[in-house]
Amino acid sequence: MPESLRCCPLCRSPDAAAVSDRDREGHPNVTVLCLRCGLYRTDPMPDQAELTRFYRDLYRLEYKGVIRPKGHHVLRAARAARDRYRWLLPYLSGRRRWLDIGAGSGEFAFLMNRQGHQALALEPNRGYAGYIREALQVPVREGFLDDLGPESEKFDGISCFHVLEHHPNPVAALDRLRGLLAPSGILAVEVPNIEFPYVHPRNRFHKAHLVHFSLTSLALAAQSAGLRPLEHRTSGDGGVLWSVFEPGEVQPVRPLPGVANQAMASEKRRSAARYYGSPAVWRRAFLRLTALGTERVRALTMPAPKIYLSRLSLH
Numbered sequence: 001m002p003e004s005l006r007c008c009p010l011c012r013s014p015d016a017a018a019v020s021d022r023d024r025e026g027h028p029n030v031t032v033l034c035l036r037c038g039l040y041r042t043d044p045m046p047d048q049a050e051l052t053r054f055y056r057d058l059y060r061l062e063y064k065g066v067i068r069p070k071g072h073h074v075l076r077a078a079r080a081a082r083d084r085y086r087w088l089l090p091y092l093s094g095r096r097r098w099l100d101i102g103a104g105s106g107e108f109a110f111l112m113n114r115q116g117h118q119a120l121a122l123e124p125n126r127g128y129a130g131y132i133r134e135a136l137q138v139p140v141r142e143g144f145l146d147d148l149g150p151e152s153e154k155f156d157g158i159s160c161f162h163v164l165e166h167h168p169n170p171v172a173a174l175d176r177l178r179g180l181l182a183p184s185g186i187l188a189v190e191v192p193n194i195e196f197p198y199v200h201p202r203n204r205f206h207k208a209h210l211v212h213f214s215l216t217s218l219a220l221a222a223q224s225a226g227l228r229p230l231e232h233r234t235s236g237d238g239g240v241l242w243s244v245f246e247p248g249e250v251q252p253v254r255p256l257p258g259v260a261n262q263a264m265a266s267e268k269r270r271s272a273a274r275y276y277g278s279p280a281v282w283r284r285a286f287l288r289l290t291a292l293g294t295e296r297v298r299a300l301t302m303p304a305p306k307i308y309l310s311r312l313s314l315h
Contacts, residue, residue, distance in 0.1 A: 010220060016032035017264065024205060031212070037259065039211060039213070051168070052144070071299030071300075085111050091186050092157070096156055098120070098159070100121050101163050103122060107136075108159060119139070123140060145173060148180065157185055158180060161188075170213075181247055186245065187246075189218070189242075189245065190243075196238055201272060226251075227246070
């Protein structure tokens with residue numbers, strides 16, 4: 001493999017240390033920590049043909065066990081879409097043209113259109129793109145970010161929820177997204193927080209997640225792509241990072257001293273004993289199981305997804 005492909009996609013440094021050799025299913029999957037900027041990444045990265053096939057045909061089937069969402073999937077995704085709409089509401093005034101990248105089953109794009117925006121969903125998975133088109137009747141393009149050519153229209157807003165971690169080169173992806181924004185447009189990004197402590201050490205790395213962000217490394221990636229933060233924080237429970245960016249000036253990566261050392265020290269403190277000994281872990285597990293059970297029961301009597309989303313309160 002060319003040496004350039006083994007460098008950090010954020011700061012281009014080849015210096016890295018392995019932090020895991022397995023994914024959460026126990027399969028071989030090496031994850032390394034860049035010792036210059038603190039970005040975690042899969043090493044080596046899969047090739048582009050493999051990634052295209054995986055996300056087009058296999059990802060949803062492997063991740064959720066379905067080729068189209070079931071009722072309880074819709075309920076969960078609808079709740080997340082509502083929360084994201086509430087989060088972004090202060091930024092939405094006057095921003096009509098919207099692009100939802102990696103739209104999943106399309107609930108956020110549906111709610112945006114319901115509220116008077118003009119949202120287009122972009123979803124690479126064949127089954128889910130068909131579901132968005134047929135069940136929700138939301139405008140959708142089946143494909144990937146690179147399938148939107150340079151002649152594509154500019155958008156007042158772009159959402160990118162749990163998508164950036166699937167890109168082998170997040171700076172290139174963010175640069176492409178910036179190029180799709182109107183001059184006054186905004187980009188909303190949500191990614192998992194690699195620093196979140198309440199995850200079992202062996203369950204942290206999913207094979208589909210090619211890069212893993214902290215607040216610091218996500219900010220560095222955005223600055224490198226010419227994006228300026230309007231909001232940049234962790235979610236209420238700390239599990240994900242929420243950011244809103246606007247077009248700005250490209251800034252070279254200038255890592256904060258000690259970031260990688262702090263991350264490596266944190267890695268060494270992680271253990272199964274610390275995980276199981278944390279009361280917060282058990283509280284989260286109880287709440288999660290309760291929510292999953294509630295979703296299964298409610299799904300038995302829920303109306304058609306489009307009707308359910310049309311009635312969903314956003315307040």
